[in-house]
Amino acid sequence: MQNFQQNLSLACRDKIKQPVIYCVLVIILSLLPIVIKSTYVIQIFIIVFVYIIATSSLRTIATSGQVSLGHAGFMSIGAYSAGIMSKLLGWAPWITIPLGAIATSAIAILVGYPFSRLRSIYFSMISLFFGVAILSINSVFAEYTGGSYGLTGIPPMFIGSKIPYYYYFLGLTVFSLLFLYRIESCRIGMSFKAIAQSPQVASSIGINESGYRVLALAVGCFIVGLVGASYAHYNTVLSHSSFNFLASIYLLVYMIVGGIQSFGGPIIGVVILVWVPELFRDLKEFTPYIFVAIILVVVYVMPKGITGLFERVKLWIKMRREGKVITHAS
Amino acid sequence: MLLKIDGLTKHFGGITALNHIDMYVNQGEMVGLIGPNGAGKTTVFNLITGFLRPNIGKIFFDGYAITGMKPHVIAKLGIGRTFQLNPFFGEFTVLQNILASFYLHPKSNLWDAFFNTHTYRRNEAYILEQATEILVQVGLYKVKDELAKNLPHGYQKMLGMARALATKPKLLLLDEPMGGMSSEEIDFALTAIQKTRQQGITILLIEHRLQIMDFCDRIIVLSFGTKIAEGTIHEIRKKEEVIKAYFGIDHAT
Numbered sequence: 171m172q173n174f175q176q177n178l179s180l181a182c183r184d185k186i187k188q189p190v191i192y193c194v195l196v197i198i199l200s201l202l203p204i205v206i207k208s209t210y211v212i213q214i215f216i217i218v219f220v221y222i223i224a225t226s227s228l229r230t231i232a233t234s235g236q237v238s239l240g241h242a243g244f245m246s247i248g249a250y251s252a253g254i255m256s257k258l259l260g261w262a263p264w265i266t267i268p269l270g271a272i273a274t275s276a277i278a279i280l281v282g283y284p285f286s287r288l289r290s291i292y293f294s295m296i297s298l299f300f301g302v303a304i305l306s307i308n309s310v311f312a313e314y315t316g317g318s319y320g321l322t323g324i325p326p327m328f329i330g331s332k333i334p335y336y337y338y339f340l341g342l343t344v345f346s347l348l349f350l351y352r353i354e355s356c357r358i359g360m361s362f363k364a365i366a367q368s369p370q371v372a373s374s375i376g377i378n379e380s381g382y383r384v385l386a387l388a389v390g391c392f393i394v395g396l397v398g399a400s401y402a403h404y405n406t407v408l409s410h411s412s413f414n415f416l417a418s419i420y421l422l423v424y425m426i427v428g429g430i431q432s433f434g435g436p437i438i439g440v441v442i443l444v445w446v447p448e449l450f451r452d453l454k455e456f457t458p459y460i461f462v463a464i465i466l467v468v469v470y471v472m473p474k475g476i477t478g479l480f481e482r483v484k485l486w487i488k489m490r491r492e493g494k495v496i497t498h499a500s
Numbered sequence: 501m502l503l504k505i506d507g508l509t510k511h512f513g514g515i516t517a518l519n520h521i522d523m524y525v526n527q528g529e530m531v532g533l534i535g536p537n538g539a540g541k542t543t544v545f546n547l548i549t550g551f552l553r554p555n556i557g558k559i560f561f562d563g564y565a566i567t568g569m570k571p572h573v574i575a576k577l578g579i580g581r582t583f584q585l586n587p588f589f590g591e592f593t594v595l596q597n598i599l600a601s602f603y604l605h606p607k608s609n610l611w612d613a614f615f616n617t618h619t620y621r622r623n624e625a626y627i628l629e630q631a632t633e634i635l636v637q638v639g640l641y642k643v644k645d646e647l648a649k650n651l652p653h654g655y656q657k658m659l660g661m662a663r664a665l666a667t668k669p670k671l672l673l674l675d676e677p678m679g680g681m682s683s684e685e686i687d688f689a690l691t692a693i694q695k696t697r698q699q700g701i702t703i704l705l706i707e708h709r710l711q712i713m714d715f716c717d718r719i720i721v722l723s724f725g726t727k728i729a730e731g732t733i734h735e736i737r738k739k740e741e742v743i744k745a746y747f748g749i750d751h752a753t
Contacts, residue, residue: 356613356620357603364600367589374549374583375667376575376604 199340203333212332216404218444219339220397223346225424225436227393230350232430233359234386235366236285236293240301241394241421246413247304248274248395253324253402254314263327267399274395275388282384289369301418308410320409327403335404342400346393351433353389362386416458423461427468429475438476501560502527502671502702503548508557510543517543519725521557525671530703532713535722536745541706542584544722545673549581550574562670576604580669584676587660590649594640594659597648598631601666631666638662638692654685658692665696672696674705678712686711721745 203212228241238244252270255261261269285296308315315321328334353359361382364372373379402408428439443464447457472479503525510518518540525531533541546552548559550571559567566574588597612620635641638658643651648659661677677693678686690712697703705712713719713733721729721736723745729736736742 352614352616356616357624358610358613360596360600361603363591364589367591368586370551370571370583371587371589371663373551373571374575374581375601375663376572378570378572 196340196344200337203336209332212336214444214448216332216335216339218440219343220401221421221424221440221444222437223343223397224394225421225428225440226347226350226433227390227397228421229425229430229433229436230353230362230393231386231390232425233354233366234362234383235290235369236297236383236386237290237422238387238390239294239298239415239418239422240304241297241390242413242415242417243297243301243304244274244278244391245394245398245401245417246308246408247277247391248398249402249408249413250308250315250321251395252399253321253408256325256403257321257323258314263325263400263403267396267403270399270402271392271396274398275392278387278391279384282387283380285387286380286383298415298418301413302415305410305414316408318410320407321402322407324402324406324408326406327400339400339404342397346396347437350389350393354433358382358385420461423465426465427475429477429479431474432477432481435475435477442476501525502529502562503704504560505544505548506558506560508544508547508559509555510540510547510552511555517725518547518554521722521725521727523720523727523730525702525704528700528702529717530697530705530715532716532719533704533706533722534708534713534719538724539722539745540725541722542675545581545675545706548574548673549579575667578668578670579673580664580667580671581673582657582660582664582675582677584679587656588648588663590647592648593645594635594648594651595631595644597659597663598634598666599627601663602627602631604667634662634665637695638665639688654681654689657681658685658689661689661692661696665701669701671702671704674703674707676706676708678707678709690715 199215202215206212224241224245228238231238231241248270251273252263252266255266255269256263281300285293285300288296309317312318327338354362361372361377364375364377365379365382369379424439424443425436426439427443428437429435443461446460446464447454450457450460453460468475472482474481501524505521505523508518508521509516521540521544533544535541543552547554548561548566550566550569550573553568557567558565561574561577561579564577566577589600592600609620611617612623632641632644635644638661640655640658640662643655648656651659657677657679661674664672664674674693678689681689686709693703693705693712694715705716707713710733716733719729719731719733719736720727721739721742723741728741728745729739731739
């Protein structure tokens with residue numbers, strides 16, 4: 171039995187190898203505000219956390235074979251619903267944030283059923299249209315959403331310092347990543363991957379294809395709604411343009427550069443690429459072009475992203491050590 | 501009668517792929533489905549397993565009318581199948597392929613899976629034991645950690661069968677289980693199929709090789725979407741229509 175348990179953990183989950191390292195990393199991150207006094211750096215860290223959560227949730231949807239191009243649109247649902255609820259109804263952030271996440275998830279389930287009939291590129295197309303359409307709905311209900319002026323005066327979560335926000339978003343990141351990791355490493359994640367690889371074979375073994383597609387979308391959108399709603403209470407101003415098509419594309423770029431195959435891919439992608447707009451501040455209009463250049467290089471040089479490159483180097487070192495020549499079996 | 505098909509008709513655009521097919525499979529039988537290329541054999545499989553909907557006709561399995569049901573529901577009722585091409589999950593290892601195929605037995609609950617409860621862990625351990633047994637049965641245990649897409653062709657076909665067995669079907673549909681296999685692999689596959697049959701699983705299979713046809717209780721011959729013959733191998737060998745369909749009119753006379 172013991173042996174079976176061990177085999178099992180090898181077979182269906184890539185166990186977190188050194189939980190200690192991750193704990194140390196979280197402790198270092200939580201000590202950071204004591205060392206760094208600059209509000210600017212703290213703000214950048216908060217943005218990094220927001221992007222890590224959003225990109226990881228995008229990857230969870232992508233493991234089921236659905237690459238969403240409208241993820242920022244889903245994030246806007248969480249952000250705007252939380253913002254409007256707290257502004258009009260005067261509810262506390264601790265209520266509006268979970269409600270925002272639930273609203274996002276509910277809309278994902280509603281649109282997920284018709285979307286689940288479309289596979290691969292067709293899903294990407296419809297999700298792109300969804301992302302654009304949800305923004306137009308914003309301007310239709312300008313009375314509540316503020317239209318193109320943006321939604322202003324959302325009650326903040328904490329008054330004054332940015333440090334509490336830092337801890338809040340750090341905690342949210344840890345929670346979201348654990349949540350998504352758990353989904354991925356259990357049978358649910360296995361079914362997502364099975365659907366992505368071969369929908370026919372998956373349904374022939376009894377996996378409800380459209381059901382799991384919708385589930386993946388609902389889970390990913392719950393997390394992105396959660397971070398979107400938190401962002402509304404952090405920024406207190408929501409602008410139309412922060413959730414546009416380009417924002418969705420950026421999330422996709424972070425994911426592809428980091429690597430879709432592994433769970434850590436989005437995290438690495440965000441940590442490396444979030445500095446790009448900061449570095450090229452003077453060339454703000456050209457940021458999209460810089461991203462295009464980066465993605466072209468990545469797709470040609472390392473099609474499986476940065477984590478894929480790590481894997482390849484690891485394999486190469488292992489082969490060298492064993493004195494084998496790398497052969498490609500297929 | 502485990503499977504019963506009544507007047508099954510399927511059109512693809514203007515082409516009639518199947519025209520009023522009636523057939524049945526009894527419990528514990530092994531039935532072969534043969535016919536020249538394009539006869540509609542795989543279409544029959546796709547209709548039974550719900551990947552296609554028939555234009556006319558009804559399919560009954562184990563007392564249920566399964567016409568037009570979704571594939572995953574039909575799988576749940578106990579029909580397992582293999583595919584001619586891409587019979588597995590390429591990016592999974594051999595063992596993972598089988599583990600994923602134990603989706604239905606025992607039925608895992610989403611909450612149990614997410615919270616990693618005691619029931620879930622016990623189920624997973626049980627599944628692993630069963631998966632190992634199946635891999636030993638079809639002779640894939642030694643390659644269990646290879647990625648499925650890297651396997652040689654014969655192994656891939658066997659993996660497809662192992663995957664279908666893992667769903668614990670009452671009826672197993674095998675679509676050319678030996679297509680492109682070498683003679684040793686065929687012997688091996690034959691023993692695996694025989695073993696499956698001894699476990700009481702009913703088999704309906706598409707195959708061109710006559711070796712396996714000798715093991716079938718009954719053979720159904722399709723040609724251009726119509727059933728032209730049915731019977732034991734000795735009976736159908738003598739039928740004029742069958743010879744015509746396979747070798748042309750000249751040889752029949």
